[in-house]
Amino acid sequence: MAEYIDVDSAIPMSGLRVVLTPGIPGPWSESAKAILHVKKLNFVRAAQEVLGANVALIRWTGQATAPVAAWNDEPPRTTWIEQLALFERLAPVPRLIPKDxxxxxxxxxxxxxxxxxxxxxxxxxxxxxxxxxxxxxxxxxxxxxxxxxxxxxxxxxxxxxxxxxxxxxxxxxxxxxxxxxxxxxxxxxxxxxxxxxxxxxxxxxxxxxxxxxxxxxxxxxxxxxxxxxxxxxxxxxxxxxxxxxxxxxxxxxxxxxx
Ligand SMILES: N[C@@H](CCC(=O)N[C@@H](CS)C(=O)NCC(=O)O)C(=O)O
Known part of the structure; x- marks a missing residue:
């Protein structure tokens, strides 16, 4: 199984952190991972607890779903559409948003x-x-x-x-x-x-x-x-x-x- 840190440890870090649910292939989380894989973006995984209290995650992002993507001290992205825009900016090649x-x-x-x-x-x-x-x-x-x-x-x-x-x-x-x-x-x-x-x-x-x-x-x-x-x-x-x-x-x- 992949390595995860807790959300509290991920908050002050720089670089790309992605909150995912360990052991569960949720379609939103797998989509974020698929984009990161194709774009060869490195990231640190932080763990969401499925249907858990997720206190640190709520304090940080105002919600408790996974995935969340955070880049440096920018506001964490909690929805697929914002995450796609972020990943496309961080790694424009290969392009995953059509130019046309x-x-x-x-x-x-x-x-x-x-x-x-x-x-x-x-x-x-x-x-x-x-x-x-x-x-x-x-x-x-x-x-x-x-x-x-x-x-x-x-x-x-x-x-x-x-x-x-x-x-x-x-x-x-x-x-x-x-x-x-x-x-x-x-x-x-x-x-x-x-x-x-x-x-x-x-x-x-x-x-x-x-x-x-x-x-x-x-x-x-x-x-x-x-x-x-x-x-x-x-x-x-x-x-x-x-x-x-x-x-x-x-x-x-x-x-x-x-
Ligand atoms: N943040 C996502 C939605 C993700 C979402 O709905 N995640 C659900 C998947 S069932 C989740 O985290 N469920 C577990 C929970 O709420 O604890 C988006 O809008 O792009």
């Missing part, structure tokens, strides 16, 4: 559909909370999912809307990939790797996690990440999973170091 205006607008729009508040992962999390608070689930596990749901806006109405919203986004990504393949590109935007390919590769784990040999994770997390919702399943076109595998095999590090 229209491609850039499309990339940010689609990335927000995956990563943003009320995007794919957000709704996928509602489905996880729905499924892991059912009466047959171990009460100790269900209790954690109630806390997760309360933290991230779960309600029965939100859960009811989530599968269709996830499926809509998956269908758009599959269509985008097929259009790109037809014009001879292997990537979601333009003709080269962008942050969107990395976001998709890391998000795909919440439908089909990577196999244990490539990404070891606690058994409970694997069960939570494997999609069993039929509406989401129908929209999970094989082209999407093939793209995840292509991006990991071509651009990322396996097995994943958590």
């Amino acid at each position: 205006f229209d491609q850039r607008v499309l990339m940010y729009g689609l990335a927000n559909e995956l990563m943003g508040e009320n995007g794919f992962i957000w709704h996928r999390r509602h489905i996880m909370v729905r499924d892991f608070t059912r009466p047959e689930v171990d009460p100790g596990v269900a209790e954690k999912f109630v806390i997760l749901g309360n933290k991230y806006g779960y309600s029965p109405e939100a859960a009811a809307a989530a599968p269709a919203r996830c499926a809509e986004i998956l269908r758009r990504f599959a269509e985008q990939l097929k259009t790109q393949h037809a014009r001879g590109s292997k990537y979601l935007i333009g003709d080269s790797l962008s942050a969107l390919d990395l976001y998709w590769a890391c998000t795909a784990a919440t439908i089909y996690p990577l196999p244990e040999a490539k990404c070891a994770m606690p058994e409970l997390f694997r069960a939570v990440y494997i999609n069993t919702d039929p509406v989401v399943q129908t929209a999970a076109d094989p082209v999407l999973m093939a793209h995840r595998d292509f991006i990991y095999e071509t651009h990322l590090e396996l097995p994943i170091d958590l």
